[in-house]
Amino acid sequence: MRASRFFISTLKEAPSDAEIVSHKLMMRAGMIKRIGSGIYTYMPMGLRVIRKVEAIIREEMNNAHAIELLMPLVQPAELWQETGRWDKMGAELMRVKDRHGREFAIQPTSEEVVTDVVRTEIKSYRQLPINFYHIQTKFRDERRPRFGLMRGREFTMKDAYSFDRDIDGLKKSYQIMFDAYVKIFNRFGLQFRAVAADNGAIGGSGSHEFHVIADTGEDALVYCPNSDYAANMEAAEALPLSSVRAAPTQALAKTATPGKAKCEDVAALLNLPLAQTVKSIVLTVEKEDKGVTSKQVWLLLLRGDHELNEVKAAKIPGIAGYRFASEAEIVEWFGTPPGYLGPINTKKPVNVVVDRTVANMHDFVCGANEVDFHFTGVNWGRDLPEAQVFDIRNVVEGDPSPDGKGTLAIQRGIEVGHVFQLGTAYSESMKATYLDENGKPQLIQMGCYGIGVTRILGAAIEQNFDDKGIIWPTALAPFEVVLCPMGYDRSEAVKAETDKLYAALQAAGVDVILDDRGERPGAMFADWELIGVPHRIVVGDRGLKEGKLEYQGRRDAAATPVALEEMPGFIQAKLAN
The missing domain is CATH 3.40.50.800 (Anticodon-binding domain)
Incomplete structure (x- = not known):
């Protein structure tokens, strides 16, 4: 290629709406051109990078015996209604109507369409396993598109879907795809980490995210430097920081803490370590039965220096669909505004859940459900009944690794790939079955595997740049x-x-x-x-x-x-x- 016959359009300064480094450098290097909120034209220089990303992905997917097809960008609403995602996806799902008034989705992903393909084409166990993939435009109507290609509305994605006879087959297909992803990201020349993850809205039983390591990453990645343990913050297990609970050494006392509503301030006033305090988080769950709405209030207790993991909290039995309680609800159930809440002497009964670490604390400090007062010397069993115990907190650096092989470290990452074991989450709702050796119908086990093709560009730049501009790994360079x-x-x-x-x-x-x-x-x-x-x-x-x-x-x-x-x-x- 001769530069005089190519299109090169560089800028000395980035446009004012460019935010993070990758966004600024891609705009300055003439790789993308913004035409609307979260929507970009991929200019010739940027498109060359995209094609190289796609080529590596396509080669490794083919090597893993996945079969390429191409599913439509516009998909009938009926398929999404079968799985219930037409309503569950919310505002991010772009809905349109044709001239006949029929509803369609501009696809953010293709589980429904590919499951429809399989349920009509796959009849016998002899046709399984099979894995279909495509590289296609996606659209998600983000509330706040930002950061250029990192969180745009229109983007390119590779999504693959495996179909197996049973769980063992699914696990084998999952491992094949996991290994293919490792090869893909190694070929990209990027520093990355695969971490255990929460399945989120996709559903299923197990998943891993692939993150490009970058200080500017939105996600916190938890790992053990001495082992293979790695998970994102949502899924990282937080072990109790004390293996046993010590016996009480203090009497329960109601202690004045005038104007001190935060654990940090209470600890400073009482000259105690923050780790001896317990914070209260109040959640409300509304349930409807025969047109009547009732409320359940939940009190979650964490050590004063720990933070709630909302994904973990949502998995507590009976708490799905929770919201944070309003101040009026807090006053109604606890008799006091936020800042002095605790599990002792609540105004109305509440469901109490404690984090693993709190469950093994003794002589701790918590709110007294009265303004300007806290209880000190609080102990389980003696001063309040034992409560339900769950892992509900975010891990912190230095926590013990769940595999027992050291302590945890945390680094930032940009999610660019995700693999899921979906199981029968879609085959059941869409009645995708095959006939087994005995001629009996069985639900197909399904896996899902995605890579954000255009997001790779932004992530690669966030990891590789200096004050002069971009530093592409050779495999991705235009x-x-x-x-x-x-x-x-x-x-x-x-x-x-x-x-x-x-x-x-x-x-x-x-x-x-x-x-x-x-x-x-x-x-x-x-x-x-x-x-x-x-x-x-x-x-x-x-x-x-x-x-x-x-x-x-x-x-x-x-x-x-x-x-x-x-x-x-x-x-x-x-x-x-």
Whole structure:
């Protein structure tokens, strides 16, 4: 490719609406162009990266014996209504009507459509297992699109769906896809981590997320440096920080804490460690029976320095669909406004749930359900009855690892892939069955596997950039090598040697671009550093007189002289590494 025949449109400054680094650099490098909130045109330079991402994904999916098809962007409402997701998806599901008034969804994902394909095409156990995938545009009507391609409304995604006879088959298909994802992300050249995750709205029994490691990542990843344990914050198990509960050493006392509503302030006033305090979180669950709505109020207790994990809380039996209680509800059930709440002497009965760590605490401090007062020296069994115990908190760095092999560390990550064991979540509602060896119908076991194709671009940049611009891993770069001739239009020697090298690299299968635009060296170098091409070769009269060319990797601090005749082999060796 010659630069004069390509479209290059770089900017010195990012548009004012660009937010995070990847958004700014992609706009400046001319890779994307915003045409609406969360909607972008992929410009030629950015599209080359997308195609390279897709090529790697497609190759590894094919190697894993997945079969490519292409499902529609616009999908009939009837399929989504079968699974109940037409209503459950909420406002993120873009709904449209055709000229006949029939309703459709602009797909955010394709579980319903692919399950419909399988239930009509797969009849016998002999046709299983099978795995279908496609790379297709998706649309999710995000409330607040932001961060460029990281949280847009329209995006490209690879989603795959496995279908098996039984749970054992599902687990084998899941492992095949997990291993394929590891190969894909290794080929991308990105630092990543696979973590156990919560299934969320997709449903099913088990899942892992794949995260690109980046300080700017939205997600907290929990892992043990001494083992393979890894999970996202939502799914990371928090063990009790004391294995046994010590015996009481203090008497229960109602203690004045005037104006001190927060655990931190109470601990400071009483000259106690924050870890000796217990915080109260109040949730309301509304239930309807025969047109009558009733309320249940739940009191969740956490150590004062810990935070509630809302995903874990939602899994407590009887608490699904909860909301945080209003102040009026808190006063009605506890007799006091927030800040002085506790499990002793509530105004009305409440359901009490305690975190594992709180369950093993003794002589702790909690609210007295009276303004300006807390109880000190509180102990389970003696001062209040034992409560339901669940893991309901976020882990913190230094917590013991659930596998017993050390302590936990936390790093930031950007989710770019997710694999799910769906089981029969969709086959049951859509009646997708096969006939077994005995001719009896059985529900198909299903898995789901997604990669955010366009999101990979933003995540890769968030991990690889400097003050000059993007630093693409070679596998994802729009071009692997750029030739930068000094005076291409003025020096016959420079032009001849550049053309010769260009032809040699092309013949060797190198994805090379020759910058023949006649730009000044400073402007030329700045463009390619911004765009992030990983390998640069400079051809100039001065170097040619000595039989040398200059090579500089995008991360290199200085150029390296390379003999003219050795450059093709030198570059091929660099690319091979």
